[in-house]
Amino acid sequence: MQIDRLLYPVHSLGPGDRLAIWIRGCKKRCFNCANPELQLFNPNSEVSMTVIKEMISKIDKKIDGITITGGEPFCQAKDLFEIITFMLEITDDILIFTGYSKKEIYDLNNDYAIKCIEKATVVIYGEYVDELNDNHTPLIASSNQVIEFHNPKINNKYINYMNNGRIIENFYYNDNLISVGIHNSRRKKGENTKVDKRN
Numbered sequence: 001m002q003i004d005r006l007l008y009p010v011h012s013l014g015p016g017d018r019l020a021i022w023i024r025g026c027k028k029r030c031f032n033c034a035n036p037e038l039q040l041f042n043p044n045s046e047v048s049m050t051v052i053k054e055m056i057s058k059i060d061k062k063i064d065g066i067t068i069t070g071g072e073p074f075c076q077a078k079d080l081f082e083i084i085t086f087m088l089e090i091t092d093d094i095l096i097f098t099g100y101s102k103k104e105i106y107d108l109n110n111d112y113a114i115k116c117i118e119k120a121t122v123v124i125y126g127e128y129v130d131e132l133n134d135n136h137t138p139l140i141a142s143s144n145q146v147i148e149f150h151n152p153k154i155n156n157k158y159i160n161y162m163n164n165g166r167i168i169e170n171f172y173y174n175d176n177l178i179s180v181g182i183h184n185s186r187r188k189k190g191e192n193t194k195v196d197k198r199n
């Protein structure tokens with residue numbers, strides 16, 4: 001599976017001490033994408049499922065939840081399914097961010113993608129639309145995005161978390177400072193938000 005980074009503990013992408021994993025590759029080209037460096041696939045980022053599981057198993061503190069983001073996690077649906085199945089042994093709180101709408105995921109005609117949706121606890125659907133970023137709502141980067149809860153037991157945890165506003169965390173990683181969380185729009189007034197999606 002092509003992944004770029006795996007960080008713990010992360011508090012800015014869901015409630016509790018979370019393990020967050022960034023999956024590489026995305027065919028969308030949203031204007032002001034938070035992680036443009038993850039749009040392109042890169043064979044050098046290939047990590048075997050065994051190594052990913054070993055890395056996760058080495059975390060000796062309680063993992064309250066897992067956040068899977070990217071990039072586009074559903075571009076590697078078969079591997080995503082395997083990793084979710086493994087992660088469900090650790091926690092019942094698995095949040096996936098996807099740039100696809102639910103319909104787009106079903107249109108992929110990929111059984112693994114559908115199984116991933118069914119297994120995830122929370123899914124946030126929809127590409128990022130910069131002019132719909134209200135610079136305020138936690139977890140929802142732009143108001144077109146839809147949050148879907150699959151386990152009523154964790155709803156209150158998310159509602160309480162979302163009452164506290166956006167959180168941004170900075171991690172020093174691979175000689176870079178990485179800013180994690182749902183960011184406010186960086187768009188300048190009057191800036192053209194159209195992007196070329198042919199790449």
Ligand code: SF4
Binds near residue numbers: 029071072098100
């Ligand atoms: S869907 Fe997400 S990762 Fe893909 S281009 Fe849009 S914001 Fe970036």
